[in-house]
Amino acid sequence: MNESSPRIVIVGAGPAGIRAAAVVVEAGFNPLVIDEGQRAGGQIYRRPPDGFTRTPEQLYGSEAAKARALHVLFDRLAEEGRLTHCAGSSLIATHGGRLHVLGESGVQVIFYDRLILATGASDRVAPVPGWQSAGVYSLGAAQIALKAQGVALGRRIVLIGSGPLLTLVGAQLEKAGADVAAVLDTSSWRRQMRGFWGLAARPVVALRGLALRARLGGRYHAGVTLERIEADGTGVTAMRWRDAGGRQRLTSCDMIGMGWHLRAETHLADLVGCDFTYDEQWRQWLPKTDRMGRAGNGVYLAGDGVRLLGADGAEIAGRLAAAACLADLGHPAPAASTDLRKLARLERFAGGLACSFPWPAAMVRALSDDAVVCRCENVNASAIRERAGFGGGEANKVKSLSRAGMGRCQGRYCHLAAVELVAAQAGCAPDAVGRFRGQAPVRPAPIGAFLRNG
CATH class of the missing domain: 3.50.50.60 (FAD/NAD(P)-binding domain)
Structure with a gap:
């Protein structure tokens, strides 16, 4: 592709991001892949440093062959110059088609025409x-x-x-x-x-x-x-x-x-303006997309950041998101019917997991008043229950009054529990009290990183 070709940026180099990159590269584009890790693989297929003595079979068990295949694929595409790997970098903010990316040299601004978010999930x-x-x-x-x-x-x-x-x-x-x-x-x-x-x-x-x-x-x-x-x-x-x-x-x-289980990493989806819906099955807010991962405004979502389907589901979703991106650009895209059927089977399996291993809502709602809910800001259950009355049972008002979710993790660990407590105090379901809105920067960033590029 020439320099006037649309710029496709992929955030995340786990299974979803790698498969999305491969589809985009096959279509003739040279995508930019931004990832916090130094080497591709994501959390599930995280790679050890050079010289590590444990084998992939010891690290990944029955998934060793899949992990090795993804690692080899991404490394080959990067070595051949068919994609640009922005490693060890965090996307901390985005607005108006611009990405603010924090790396070793500071914060740089990157423009995109199409954005594929494959941000994965973290522990719930x-x-x-x-x-x-x-x-x-x-x-x-x-x-x-x-x-x-x-x-x-x-x-x-x-x-x-x-x-x-x-x-x-x-x-x-x-x-x-x-x-x-x-x-x-x-x-x-x-x-x-x-x-x-x-x-x-x-x-x-x-x-x-x-x-x-x-x-x-x-x-x-x-x-x-x-x-x-x-x-x-x-x-x-x-x-x-x-x-x-x-x-x-x-x-x-x-x-x-x-x-x-897991909670979808949705902060970036929030910042780019995605709509959200409360998923009763998983008891968390998830971004809204179509079956292919389209979220609107040139943004596509893939992997556990939108559907909690594990590594196999992430690979499929990455291919689908990339195919949707290509189709929207007017380029030939791979057929999606087979992947959509596979995705439906994985969704049935994920539904079984959600049913068998539920979020402990009753345990959270019964927390003693002195139990710490937000570890970053040392906010206990009593403070959240008290602020729920002042905040009218609305999650973001309680957040501003109590400081729950305003610390280093930006609510990643306390958000779901805090919402449960607010809902219990208000006598309603969690979806009625809303969610903590994402704020930039989505990762802690030193002031000096901005000054070096000011």
């Missing part, structure tokens, strides 16, 4: 009394440490939450030789069976998950009630919980990993 966490203590991490953080550095974040580990990632991380840590004391799932066996027909859409994947759980043996407990994370001046000391029979248990540990 729920507050547990004591979770602000040192030694409490998300499941994703534990997985990053294991994949990128080959280390466990504690000597004796307890994992809490629900969903496939809970047992996957537990099995990965156990396989690596870590001492996993307990894996505590808030979803009961009976609840997990409710999603059977959805999970049957991908029987091999479901059986693989059961096999991972079997490896954990008696360390896995379903239907638990999480009471409190015990800690002293040095950090976590134990997890206090009740088993399915109501018996109180205390498991000593020095590290806790937590997570209830």
